[in-house]
Amino acid sequence: LAVEHRRRRGRHPADGKDTQRPPGPKAWPVIGNLHLLGEHSNPFLAFTALSKKYGDIFSMVLGSSPCVVVNNYDLIKEVLITKGSHFGGRPDFLRYHKLFGGDRNNSLALCDWSELQKTRRQVARLYCSPRLSSLHYDTLTRVAATEVDHFLDRVASMTATSMKTTRAGQPATVHIKPLIQAACANIFSGYMCSTRFSYDDTAFVHIVRLFDEIFWEINQGYAVDFLPWLAPCYRRHMGKLSSWAMEIRSFILTRIMDEHRRRLVEGEDGELDMDMARDFTDALLIQLQEDPHLEWQHIIFELEDFLGGHSAVGNLTMLSLAAVAANPEVASRIQAEVDSVTGGTRTVTLADRTDMPYTEAAILEALRVASSPIVPHVATQDTTIAGYQVDKGTVVFINNHELNTGEAYWEQASKFRPERFLQTGKDGVVQVVKPAHFIPFSTGKRTCIGQRLVQSGSFVLLASLLQHYNVSVDPKHPVVTYTASVALPPDTFPLAFAPRESVPAPA
């Protein structure tokens, strides 16, 4: 009752006048409005339905947590940009702590905003947002090219094996997702840690699988997030999360960190400086020496966090591939683009990306349709949105699903149409243009750091696959995707592959 009462009226933090809280459904004892989310297959569909009744900003109570949901672009901008500094916190979900050694502040994405996070973010940005034509971008291009060769070799052998059991002339059914995940993991570890693992290295394959399990897991919503007293019922589940994360950390320590430390820190007598950093891992170790506020566990978790980003890229690549397989005209246009850029004489590389706007647009379209959620923000002070009072500690949900799929924002929103992101300039050059309301990586002070890596990794894998194969949906294995999620389960649908004729053999 107290929550309900506080929710209805309050004092404006700045001027002390009575200010209205956003309208919203009446909360039940104990569960608040959680049941309303259960009425739809996905919370974002529930948000959109509730916004029709209560307006574009409304409040609700989940368990005992006061929440506000914003549903249009202007309100979203107010939260993320104009008042970004009022909404820099993250919710305190038990699962988030379990994944990061008992403290979610070990994770850059799930921590509350602080000076320490600002410093960690600066180094991460340098490596994880490599600028075009920078040395880091050159390294990424080289690493990705090496990986694509290994990847295509393995796809060729998987396709050949599958074809032995397929009728002549039929495409091969291939469970491609684990291989895509492994290739992405290698692009990330090659770029961030100067280390590549064999696809036959069972410990590596296992860790890639665990990362994918965690990515799927972190994209689910659980009642225990808002009803922490349910924790005893989730004990086994939480234990599983902790043990996955511990296994990953131990792999990173023994297979990556130890070598870097031996080479860099223990091998040097004098001062270390950033110029000596060969890669992101070195940079973290040097930062640890330089910054008294940083501790060993911070950099281990940071590396784990960023290496784990490969899972998101792999899932997006798989979704893009599935969307292209289901839309053969899109596949043909990508193939025409890649053939024209490479002249059919070499395998596509990351350097071709700027000349392949249609392929880039297809990946953006996959991102739009998938509509990956923006991590909830939390008000770090008493403040307002659109004049409504919002108390410190309120969880703010950003309904970007409406932004990505609403008819108000997109023509033929339900269709997969990459060309919606293309514009021909006066000089006749076709360019990728993103409307301002398209913010798949969010915007403002907590915007995604990994977007360049995302676009690079998914581009090079999607383009090289389509360069060498016609990919289609296997009628026996329909494509199943999930609303408002870029995540697919680790065991997901296979796709059908038929080698194209007259394309260059992988090096």
Ligand code: HEM
């Ligand atoms: C499909 C791929 C990805 C999508 C759609 C995506 C999207 C997002 C979104 C929506 C946020 C939340 C921003 C906010 O709360 O306002 C975020 C945060 C973040 N992302 Fe990504 N991301 C992807 C991949 C990656 C990768 C590959 C990395 C790292 C290599 C990464 C690193 C981060 C970090 C560190 C944050 C937290 C920033 C902060 O809270 O200060 N992301 N991402």
